[in-house]
Amino acid sequence: MYAERVLSGMRPTGRLHLGHYHGVLKNWVKLQEEYPCLFFVADWHALTTAYDSPQVIEESIWDMLIDWLAAGVDPAQATLFIQSRVPEHAELHLLLSMMCPLGWLERVPTYKDQQEKLSEKDLSTYGFLGYPLLQSADILIYRADKVPVGEDQIPHIEFTREIARRFNHLYGREPGFEDKARDAVKKLGSKRARLYEELRVRFQQEGDEAAVEQAHAMLEEAQNLSLGDRERLYGYLEGSGKMILVEPESMLTEASRMPGLDGQKMSKSYGNTIFLREDDESVTKKIRTMQTDPARVRRTDPGDPEKCPVWQFHVIYSDDGTRDWVQQGCRSAGIGCIECKQPVIEAVVKEQGEMRERAQPYVDDPSLVRNIIADGCERARKLAQDTMRDVREAMGLSYG
Template structure:
């Protein structure tokens, strides 16, 4: 494996907690997008094993195994280690160092007000989550992102708010440590080099941001700079810093990359989740796919075959939204509301579609598992590549935070 992702593409970063085998909810909710992004972006994808410990610190026995299984499934689903940097959070200690350093500047109230903090404590009542680690998980998440200085974080619409605290922390960091007296002159000179139209568009975007908080204008300006030339790290600090204020952007604020997410539900009509036991795994054998979909809940109004139903109240419909074309969806809607088709008839094309989707992935899982050490090698290479990027950021961070250097150049 010798490939290196192109430095000319905008970087995206995303991670998943090692919960074990991937299911269709993971695939259609995130993984499929990760695979697609590989052709347009410089992708960094990581196993968030420290995050698994924030809520499952008392039962860590499954984390290591789940890491390998999950990455096997990622690879089988189409992640390509030649095009993506695939790594494990705990193998890149710079995540922890940046978490500690950002902890110095992050107000406690910012962490306490993260909506998922209270929500998760409510949802996981059986666990004692009144820990420092659990409170700090959004901070660690911010460090996970900022240590790679990505342009984008791919998220579904409902998670866009999660990136906000990362942006706030980056802004606060740059406010404290990014002071530079000649920033205005240097940044405008740099942008002028990229052409007067770029400078004009950037100036207008900067005004729109400073006066009205217009984030889209900033994202468009970034994009126009990006397509004109790939900036060096120093140039990017300067340009980003000037665009969003008057400080160098040592930790650039990432933008949200909104990605389409499916609303695919589990077998019982709740969100598909391993812990609810309502999932179809990517490794699900064909007979089991058939059995599970045949037994899937439907609109409760269709107690009898002759009762009409409504697809909008049926979890099976969320599968049709993913797997069926318009003609088939029209057939379902018409047949369901008039009771012309039965639920088993409605489910049959889905059984075929899911089996057809999973068959090549399962063949690939078998191939990967037949090569002992392959996943370990992929991760070792990914961790080394990730660490090079993280080290570069940490050198800058240590410098501006006034920490001593003991190497020969100091």
Template sequence: MRPRVLSGMRPTGALHLGHYHGALKNWVRLQQDYDCFYFVADWHALTTHYEDREVIERNVYDMVIDWIAAGLDPEKATIFIQSRLPEHAELFTLLAMGTPLGWLERVPTYKDQIEKLKDRDLATYGFLGYPLLQAADILIYKATYVPVGEDQASHVELTREVARRFNHLYGRGSDFDARVAAAQAKLGKDDARYFEKQRKAFGQDGSTEALAKGEAIVRKAAETLSPEDTELLLGHLKGSGRSVLTEPQALHTEVTKLPGLDGAKMSKSYGNTIAMREEPAQVEQKIRRMPTDPQRVRRTDKGDPERCPVWEFHKVYSDEPTRDWVVKGCTTAGIGCLECKQPVIDAVLKEQQPWRDRAEAYLTNPKQVHWIVEMGTERARTVARQTMKDVRDAMGLNY
């Protein structure tokens, strides 16, 4: 089986170029090598926009169309809607029973969002608990990796802590010590002694080298250990019990950051976006109106590309010869700003055309995209239900 990747987006409607280059392009690439689960995080949208219910449904399908138009293949990736799976809410509730309040309050984006969204009432349990809901989204599919930027790495670390705590609390039955001893005996006397030494070293000082050596001993005995024994020993090595929930890793892959038309972050709220499927005439008009180097007032003034928002687009869309042409022409006043913008216009329109073509089939037949989401949701449900069975068993709730 391929390692599983999970990620999601809030349904903000049709996506813009910043979404594509910042996340979606990476999702398309990952589906070639991983078992990818991508979901519409509509419950997460309610944590900050709980009064805007009328736009969510339209936004959900607009966004999914953009995903498919960009190259997500429903045959390779599982595409689904969070709220169609009540198992997410159940796991969120059960995890909440044992998650310390301080863990949620220290999430960096918690205070940051409260500061940025002062126009909204965020004094709700839903907003405080959204990192734990995010953890439930990941853990319920036992994802190996979560593709994130540096600003979201803390959420993955919280998810790891939540999984570790759950496994510690509920991965140890009354016969835990006896089962561990029986599994260790299968390693052989010398390897069992060495394994125990590495376990203690990891527990005392968190040595990653000791952890790796202990895991190598378990892998070496793979033929003599059952899957349950392997899981048990690996959990024991890390100081937890049986790994009911999988600790995910942050997957830091190369992503391209594309700023908005004014050089600030591309955001609908700033009015500086180009939609992925925006009409060509509007795209051309927006780029032609982009601000340029403020010190280049006249055509004959020499400029500096580093002071110009258009240069950031060239970094993403232009090849090296074109960028060299821009630098030389701008710094010597050899080209005007409209000349500089034309290669960007051409490149953006060329990138967008396949998206518009692929999206057309779904815009004219909405039921087709509904069917794709239904099929993906059912595939996700099969995995989620199995995880919840394991969780209920571990917590003693399967009576």
């Protein structure tokens, strides 16, 4: 099988806020410790909805990258790059579009949702209809087997799996595939070859998924197989061709519990955000003026933390002791709202200070970010070119 690899991207739509940090970036920082990760700026994706105002994209890219670095994304551990600097994404997208049924794109749930949500824009464009396929190309070009997504994005990963399956089925049949696969079985040695044949029959005739897992484990242990033979045996096992594109799995990420200053979802369009790297004075002012439980008109009125947006900040930022103090003090009117907000202000200001400190070298010298991206694009491009070599060959496009 191909190596484990995580891929995730973000559209450049302006400055990032705490919702992005708790919803995505914190998770990226954790993932980069555990897997080889590729994180990219999805600038072509931004064009699917902002095609008429591309200047926003350019302004946002470098700011967004500094926000990633400020949040702790580490270029020594993960590959950071910009989608449009790896033109192979576009080539794979084009080739996949030749075999992608139109109905599959129209069925993607976000297609109708987004059209309704952004009804003021003309989204009856080819690019908007095709963006799930571009997203599939982004994943498949790196043979990434893990994609961290929220629940609303799961249909996109399912769609990508179907595209990979259809591609492998259509183009994974190299000339003489069956003969080559049978020769590869012999290389397993008689005992393993017998087991492989049994497992193959169990899967193809009885649909036994456990047989596939067992066979995969056995093939991974087989030392004397070339990568090509191993791929042939995976394909032969499941009755498809050689596996050229890898079917990714969704890694479900916890939804961000970070509310906006008014208790709604944090979003620039609601004007309820705290941006990453915001200065202390501004953060303090925003949290101080947050609305609280409407029942607490006077300082002496008891309140209910569950009805107060500030409590949701305590859930994220405070320890158990502080949370108990809030619950008790608010319900008994023992503490006032300003007192209650103080620990939150201190925690957010501390976190922001650390982010500003990490970001400072890049703010002082923007060429550092550009160098990180140049290196990342080069690394990403090598991986993309390997995949495209196999894709072109499978589709009969590698003319001598």
